[in-house]
Amino acid sequence: MSADDVVLNVEGVTKVYPGTIALKEVDFAVRRAAVNVLVGENGAGKSTLMKIIAGAERPTSGRLVLDGEPVELQSSADALRRGIGIVYQELNLFPNLSIAENVFMAHEITRAGVDIDAGAQRRRVRELLKRLELDLSPDTLVEDLRIGQQQLVEIAKALAHDARVLILDEPTSALSAAEVDVLFRVIAELKAHGVAIVYISHRLEELIRIGDFITVLRDGRITGHQPMVNVDVPWIVRQMVGRDTKDFSRPIGHTRGKEVLNVRAVCLPGKAKGLTVDHVSLALHAGEIVGIYGLMGAGRSELFECILGCHPLATGEIVLNGKPLQGKSVAGRVAAGIAMIPEDRKSDALLPVLSIGENMTIASLGEFARGFHISTEREQRSIGQHIRELAIKVADWRLPVSSLSGGNQQKVVIARALMTTPTVLLMDEPSRGIDVGAKADIFKVMRDLAVKGLGILFVTSDLEEVMALSDRILVMSNGRVTAEFEAAEATQDALVAASAIGHRAARADASIDTINA
Incomplete structure (x- = not known):
């Protein structure tokens, strides 16, 4: 040229x-x-x-x-x-x-x-x-x-x-x-x-x-x-x-445990009319990764917010480890064992004026308390451990979190959630804005956590990602669960078709054409 x-x-x-x-x-x-x-x-x-x-x-x-x-x-x-x-x-x-x-x-x-x-x-x-x-x-x-x-x-x-x-x-x-x-x-x-x-x-x-x-x-x-x-x-x-892509295959011989989360007929009124979340029910087991796929506006993020207790107008039942969470605040639900990684880390997760380490530990400072003081030694040891485990590229954890690239900021948000030692981890678009190497690291962390017994519920708009990671897949459209698949039974065409229910035919056709292109 x-x-x-x-x-x-x-x-x-x-x-x-x-x-x-x-x-x-x-x-x-x-x-x-x-x-x-x-x-x-x-x-x-x-x-x-x-x-x-x-x-x-x-x-x-x-x-x-x-x-x-x-x-x-x-x-x-x-x-x-x-x-x-x-x-x-x-x-x-x-x-x-x-x-x-x-x-x-x-x-x-x-x-x-x-x-x-x-x-x-x-x-x-x-x-x-x-x-x-x-x-x-x-x-x-x-x-x-x-x-x-x-x-x-x-x-x-x-x-x-x-x-x-x-x-x-x-x-x-x-x-x-x-x-x-x-x-x-x-x-x-x-x-x-x-x-x-x-x-x-x-x-x-x-x-x-x-x-x-x-x-x-x-x-x-x-x-x-x-x-x-x-x-x-x-x-x-x-x-x-400098190497070929990593293998995201599922661990061999891993089985799911007891039910840790039960969502029963959860509804959330829309801002104008109708329901943003429409009588959604689902169950999640220890050691299980369940993916939720759907088009933008399907109500996936709002469902997570209902589980975490962000919407006072939401109805239905959330049961964690056999105990209903009705009446508990967001902080109470986090303390009970639910952690969430939001879709928009800039607006909903990170505190740019604080350091990388402070952003990681801010939700779990009680774990490092000794009387009226924070044990800086224990706090720093935990920060270093999570930086290593999540392969966060950082010169010094004391630097502002805003100095990190988008993918490393996402890893900081994940580290913060893990430091609360959750039973259930909600991940809304966990790989958004993350490169192939960082994505592999995060996928490996998700699998390792599942093997250790953590229940993971995650939302993604990436068909290959939801099929590669999930043990089960739920599809949402217009606030409802429109289909459920075991991972071995799911196909891209079936997921796209289920996600288009209730949408204009043109949108469904465009989605299918995109997948088949």
Whole structure:
């Protein structure tokens, strides 16, 4: 491909932070009218490179060349003015503002520069939502949206600015199969108009499907670059982690124990009408991993919140180890033996002002108490043990948790849950935003915990993940359990069909087409 096809060149970029070198003489060519895939393990340097391209960080050395001219980007706004937009993995939305207000935040449409033209903004956002096949009003508050819908709003923000270079960091991590299909159609449309896409994802099969060129980062260095037609998933994994993918097969000879959790006819009223969770019943045994699969909006996350006691209006019965939990607070249920890893770690789990270690131990400080004081020796020993067991990449546990990559932050949340010594572990999209190596570590931890007798109930939108990990699979649609499968009996087509019950036929067809593609 000729130099004229390259809209942006990253040349010899190095980025040094105190105590670490995030990027080491990285060269990266972004080609126009193409999907330029960037892949690597958490901590490989992808986010740092993207922030430099988007103007949020400045390189220690090296340069950016845009349309053949060296540029020094002073800020994200400067990058956007030059046609470089980014959709971050961690959402940057104002929950108390509407979709339209979020899309045009700091870039409002005005009447002669005097006042905001709210009507024009709503009309433009209505077009963008239609393009993304989102049946929502521009006036809907972001706090009323599910996380997958919020992710699509972030994408709408980028589309509103007509960027020439568009960076998508894990854009499908919270999307259903049908919504991924919509996004891919939008990407194809952008390519046809000459837009250069930089695409980051840990879903390797997805990269094979959507990418034109692939660049692999490992430990801050480029380890491979190829046209996508020349590579396959094993090649990507070898370049990322220096080895083939790990085996996720189930342990041999493991049997489940007694029933530890019984959920009976749980209901949760919807915000407008109907039921978000509609008479859901299920049982979980010690040593068992049960996966819940379904489309966004199926009520899976809300079911977990009901089990944990987050919704006073929920009805039904939750029985843990033979004892009803009715009347117990969230803290009481955690003390009784339920722990939860939420879907959105940034908003619902992490305390960015605290250190890595403090985030890990904050829910279990009583375990380290000696009278009126905390035994720092015991606390530090437990922190070190969980860092080793979960393979958390951290230079010093005293650093802020915000200094970690997304995957390592997720491991910190898991460590916090495990430190409460739960009987039942609820995991909502546990591998969201996690690379193949970190995912293997977490899957191994889940299996090891199950062997030790922990009951695990997890939600995922990834078909391969739910089939590989689960002993049993439940499917939810429109707040109800629509099917149950033993792992050996489940097929992808059967799961997709059960998840589409009650949804428009077009959504079901799109999901099945995506799986069969």
